[in-house]
């Protein structure tokens with residue numbers, strides 16, 4: 352028998368722990384651990400996916416032309432500069448695979464999304480974590496962290512799990528300060544939750560060193576379909592399309608995503624409902640002595656006085672059937688990330704935290 356050894360870096364990847372979905376012995380469970388849209392996909396997307404199921408014996412489109420066209424129309428973008436993937440996770444992986452290898456550095460922030468590190472290691476590159484300033488992306492720290500080996504700089508704006516975002520001017524300053532040969536990747540997974548926000552498309556403008564990723568997993572409610580997209584300079588799209596498998600996205604996902612992106616009214620309703628209950632919940636928790644930063648996303652990062660208190664509150668909520676997310680793995684041991692559910696879920700969370708706090712004294 353030969354001894355098979357994985358490539359360097361692979362075994363440094365910790366197995367991903369998804370948000371829990373069940374609590375033993377508790378019914379009426381609400382999952383608020385994966386930033387999913389509580390209202391689900393647009394009814395038009397569900398219909399389109401059902402219709403697409405009838406032709407599942409056919410391979411899907413390999414150029415994703417119809418979806419890229421729809422995205423281009425709705426967002427005012429160039430369809431030729433769009434690439435679709437099995438979730439934006441796959442776009443992140445393509446970027447690392449295409450542009451970062453052994454000896455190259457991939458930057459991300461202290462409380463940045465887990466996939467940046469995972470994809471960097473999977474490509475054999477060196478992940479480099481840079482400090483944030485009070486849970487906000489620090490452009491100066493990122494620029495100071497760059498070297499002549501830096502190839503990719505990932506920031507989510509707004510960020511998960513902090514919920515905070517930086518201004519367009521700050522993003523532009525970051526892009527302009529990067530060394531030659533480095534690409535800024537703006538992860539816009541939560542962009543649709545910010546009214547009127549273009550996720551950095553204007554910053555990209557004529558710049559050749561900025562790329563944007565987007566997803567259908569969050570406000571569009573299609574996490575289970577696995578579809579996302581990237582937007583960038585033509586030469587980068589041309590490179591990524593060589594790494595991408597020809598049938599990386601299913602026909603149902605393509606149909607659901609196209610119907611979703613065109614259902615602008617549904618997105619607006621979800622955004623408004625989220626904003627309303629996010630403000631309500633943040634305020635209710637603050638009054639109970641559990642502060643959070645102003646969130647631009649569909650979750651809040653609730654801060655407790657200690658790791659012990661955060662973990663005890665998590666267990667208490669779990670016993671009530673309320674599943675939220677621990678974020679110690681994101682260097683935030685004293686916090687819990689709570690997805691904004693529907694009105695009932697938000698009221699249950701507020702009641703749960705209140706009862707937990709009362710039980711402590």
Ligand SMILES: *Cc1c(COP(=O)(O)O)cnc(C)c1O
Nearest residue numbers: 438439440464511540566568579
């Ligand atoms: C949820 C999320 C994604 C989306 O991942 P998909 O693969 O598209 O489901 C990307 N980036 C961040 C920061 C996220 O929170």
